[in-house]
Amino acid sequence: MYFETQKLSVGYHRRPLIEDIDIGIWQGGILCLIGPNGSGKSTILRSITRHLTKLGGVVAIGGRDLDGMSDKELARHVSVVLTDRIEPELMTCWEVVAAGRYPYTNHFGKLSREDQRIVEDSMARVNALELREQRFTELSDGQKQRVLLARALCQQPEVIVLDEPTSYLDIRHKIELLDILREMTASRGLSVVLSLHEVDLATKLADVVVLVKDNAIFRCGAPEDVLDDDTIRQLYDIHDGSFNLLLGSVELCGAAGEPRVFVVPGEGRGAPCFRALQKRGLPFATGILQRCDVDWAVAETLAARRYEAESFSPPAPDTLRAAVAAACSSACVVDSGAAIGPYNRENLELLRAAAGAGVPVLTLRRERLESLEAARPFDTVRALMDEAARLAAGKGGGVCPSSGAASGAIAGTV
Numbered sequence: 001m002y003f004e005t006q007k008l009s010v011g012y013h014r015r016p017l018i019e020d021i022d023i024g025i026w027q028g029g030i031l032c033l034i035g036p037n038g039s040g041k042s043t044i045l046r047s048i049t050r051h052l053t054k055l056g057g058v059v060a061i062g063g064r065d066l067d068g069m070s071d072k073e074l075a076r077h078v079s080v081v082l083t084d085r086i087e088p089e090l091m092t093c094w095e096v097v098a099a100g101r102y103p104y105t106n107h108f109g110k111l112s113r114e115d116q117r118i119v120e121d122s123m124a125r126v127n128a129l130e131l132r133e134q135r136f137t138e139l140s141d142g143q144k145q146r147v148l149l150a151r152a153l154c155q156q157p158e159v160i161v162l163d164e165p166t167s168y169l170d171i172r173h174k175i176e177l178l179d180i181l182r183e184m185t186a187s188r189g190l191s192v193v194l195s196l197h198e199v200d201l202a203t204k205l206a207d208v209v210v211l212v213k214d215n216a217i218f219r220c221g222a223p224e225d226v227l228d229d230d231t232i233r234q235l236y237d238i239h240d241g242s243f244n245l246l247l248g249s250v251e252l253c254g255a256a257g258e259p260r261v262f263v264v265p266g267e268g269r270g271a272p273c274f275r276a277l278q279k280r281g282l283p284f285a286t287g288i289l290q291r292c293d294v295d296w297a298v299a300e301t302l303a304a305r306r307y308e309a310e311s312f313s314p315p316a317p318d319t320l321r322a323a324v325a326a327a328c329s330s331a332c333v334v335d336s337g338a339a340i341g342p343y344n345r346e347n348l349e350l351l352r353a354a355a356g357a358g359v360p361v362l363t364l365r366r367e368r369l370e371s372l373e374a375a376r377p378f379d380t381v382r383a384l385m386d387e388a389a390r391l392a393a394g395k396g397g398g399v400c401p402s403s404g405a406a407s408g409a410i411a412g413t414v
């Protein structure tokens, strides 16, 4: 490993917070700490960079113990972007970035032409050149973050340490930051050690993730091997709602209770309907859901009841029968508008059965489906859900299907 810690112990007032930290990353690699608030990520990063005195162990770069380096020497090897907001009175952004050249300048701190070129280049890399004459204290948090990154790059370090560098950045600047780090690791062999709160970004950026929890390194390894939905639930003690790593999406807790609305999903079109129902506090059932559909992952958390089939397969007859019965006894059925083909034709049967049983079918579909003329089209999810909510509250005045009608529909379907 190019950068590594051996039996590192970190903490405050001589009291260890985390001990025996053995982590490392190769030249050109990215190591990312993730974990809940207060788990110790910043403490580890500050101890690595000597902003905090470590309580024991070794931090080394290229086999050299950092303890043996002067501050200036350390600054040539390691640069740092921490969460502390520096407030340099009256300094322009150019001057803040130029301060990153101090490990290379003489006693008078005079910048050579080459130094000036590097400052300019670093600012250009983070798209901050237009801020050069502005006072640092007058920038937004996101702009400050970019200027501080430019300063860290300007130090031309071998290792860059960043504590939650994305926290103030909008989506575009987050992507840009991650691109810059990836480009620097690939082109210059820079090693990166950082902490992130966005687990999904960590999976996309890091070569190694270190999961920090309960005063210990909980797990460590390649994100592909270490991170899954279960591990994340454990890491963050998630009980309500869920996090889906594949989609990088957080889902809140779904409404519990007897479903009054039935959603026919597919192609990810079910998910916006599920979320709209969740926001209205309406429990819903959904089917037929295929495991390969992204709707499946969202429904797993939000649906009160699910009727499922294996990927690219028809549902089991019992499942279909139960789904039809559920749809036919709902206050309304929502057709999310997914294309119907050989692998999900049962969903069309389901819609027809519900319509045949007199259940209002509300659809987001643009084209009318054959033998589903009774479906009421809606242009927006919101308008449709307003109607679904009205019907679910029993204000529809529509037909409440008799059990006879429902069973007839089921018999005709299956």
Ligand SMILES: Nc1ncnc2c1ncn2[C@@H]1O[C@H](COP(=O)(O)OP(=O)(O)OP(=O)(O)O)[C@@H](O)[C@H]1O
Binding pocket: 012, 017, 035, 036, 037, 038, 039, 040, 041, 042, 043, 044
């Ligand atoms: N200066 C300090 N003195 C004593 N304890 C501290 C100090 N700074 C932080 N701590 C404690 O150390 C623990 C770890 O804090 P740390 O800031 O490292 O967590 P973190 O994982 O970076 O959290 P977050 O995700 O919220 O930034 C916390 O319990 C915190 O209260």
